[in-house]
Amino acid sequence: MKGNRIPGLLLVLIALLAGCVAVQPTDIRAALLKSARENDPDFPDGKNSMLTHFSHVGQLTTLRGETIYVADERSVTTRALSPHGRNFIVFFDKHFQLLGKMNYVNSRPLWCEGNKLYLFGDLDGLPKHSPGNVVDLGRGFGHLEVYHANIYGSSGGLEDKQP
Numbered sequence: 001m002k003g004n005r006i007p008g009l010l011l012v013l014i015a016l017l018a019g020c021v022a023v024q025p026t027d028i029r030a031a032l033l034k035s036a037r038e039n040d041p042d043f044p045d046g047k048n049s050m051l052t053h054f055s056h057v058g059q060l061t062t063l064r065g066e067t068i069y070v071a072d073e074r075s076v077t078t079r080a081l082s083p084h085g086r087n088f089i090v091f092f093d094k095h096f097q098l099l100g101k102m103n104y105v106n107s108r109p110l111w112c113e114g115n116k117l118y119l120f121g122d123l124d125g126l127p128k129h130s131p132g133n134v135v136d137l138g139r140g141f142g143h144l145e146v147y148h149a150n151i152y153g154s155s156g157g158l159e160d161k162q163p
Contacts, residue, residue: 044075058112067094
């Protein structure tokens with residue numbers, strides 16, 4: 001009878017120990033980079049354009065509670081007489097699937113707070129959006145808004161006229 005109890009206790013002990021094993025956190029940057037490589041037809045191919053920078057900026061939470069990851073991607077054109085490249089702010093859903101991207105020249109993404117992405121100065125890459133240093137994704141990627149806010153470190157700091 002005691003011999004039958006040991007395997008049962010062993011199974012309980014194994015189940016308890018399995019619950020104590022820490023789950024390794026996902027390497028978010030690596031997951032975003034993998035998704036960009038696989039899903040973005042304009043992703044640098046290493047021949048005509050070379051990836052020079054790819055960083056995970058942060059994550060946003062929409063008003064509906066959805067997570068949107070933000071990455072900064074920069075590349076240069078190879079074999080060009082003068083160096084030039086392309087810069088993108090890239091957006092991904094909670095499953096690291098590519099939602100889309102925005103081109104910029106100097107207005108790189110700085111930080112995420114709530115549903116807002118703050119830029120270095122006003123967005124200078126897409127004429128279809130109004131000028132602004134804030135990309136608001138509160139209503140989701142498909143309904144993003146760009147506007148200007150006086151935020152030190154993002155909008156020009158001391159150069160901004162205070163109301």
